[in-house]
Amino acid sequence: MEGISCDRCNKSLLIDEDVRYQVHIVVQAAYDPMEITADDLKNSNPGSWAALIQQLEKLTEQEAQDQVHREFRFDLCPPCQKIYLATPLPGRSE
């Protein structure tokens, strides 16, 4: 439990603050697995799969991974937690 600092302002959390906050963000592709029907499979053809594979080959491993799942974990001090809660999605127009 030592050496933990705020990921936003770098303040040491255990010495300077009684409380720290953990932010866990998961960004993942959302889809319903039941959307694929037998008809979809019947209508897919080797050409469409080849095109998809070609598309994936152009991505780096990290890019391909980011398209599906990405996780972030941050530790925040109380002042930074307040700031984060005020704008969890920076750039979003209200």
Ligand SMILES: [Zn+2]
């Ligand atoms: Zn902070």
